[in-house]
Amino acid sequence: MEFTEHQPPQPVPAEMRAMRIHRLGPLDPGRPPLTLDHIATPEPGKAELLIRVHACGVCHTELDEIEGRTPPARLPMTPGHQVVGTVVREGPGCKHELLHRRVGVAWIHSACGSCAWCLEGRENLCPEFRACGRDAPGGYAEYMVIGEDFTYRIPDSIGDLEATPLLCAGAVGFRALRLCRLENGEALGLTGFGASGHLVLQMARHLYPDSGICVFARSPAERDFAGLLGATWAGDTTAKPPAPLDAIIDTTPAWLPVLAGLEALAPGGRLVINAIRKEDGDCAELTGLDYDRHLWREKSLSTVANVTRHDVSECLRLAAEIPLEPHVTPYTLEQANEALIALKSGSTRGAKVLRLLET
Ligand SMILES: [Zn+2]
């Protein structure tokens, strides 16, 4: 993979623009959830970098923060955890020579590095796991600060906008795919086909070329899109696939797809839920859980929590190798509210990205 040094951008101003969360509550298009603020540009501390943000992806987790399912550690908070930018300043003690380099920032802001989870490579489960844009300010801003150990080089072949969804949807999707323990030739299902699904489909076709991939999506447009990307079958959430599936990844915020997914599994099948929180809207569906239909014959259910740095680097490496083609819809920083409302309504396909700087 090639990495080019970037020209130093303009001098760093004392003040910057940021779109911040000031209060929590249900997303109401009449009351935009984020406010444009002019705040002091942060200073990098020990072993930290200051990044000029080029682009920041818009993730469903931002809705979970705003609506209080995984609330920010404090308010106001700058969300955003799929960030691509150039390093413009290094704090004391930086060792990785990243000044003027293009780097990415993902959901993992930091982990303790010394607990049992961290030591065995599962830093995503660290009790001191902190998330970018929830526990520390993220990338819905012109500048952000992050520890240099929690950044990733972005391969030259991947553009700023296209790299952003890889840092969350792609990386978490990659982790979900690993947790499926799929063998080449085994049938995979994807329920929900948004930012993560369309990347996982492309990764799965590359890693498991002989596996059929079935996509369950409510919207006919998403089903057509899945067909274009090489899904072998696409149907509605509760449609019956042509044959039982060995593993299914659920990226929806709802409960019906969990039951439908468990029912569609083959004996020994694995359902992996890739969602930081499920919404309450249809949780009454769970009363329909039937042991014989949904669980019997060694079916298993697991979840994906956060990401490790390994997941992020591997996703970027794989994306350059395939090459992966994320479909993105750009917005300006000031249009972040519109992007979130569009995300909530599911009205556009692919990933939504705030573009802060043309490069
Ligand atoms: Zn995300």
Ligand SMILES: [Zn+2]
């Ligand atoms: Zn730890």
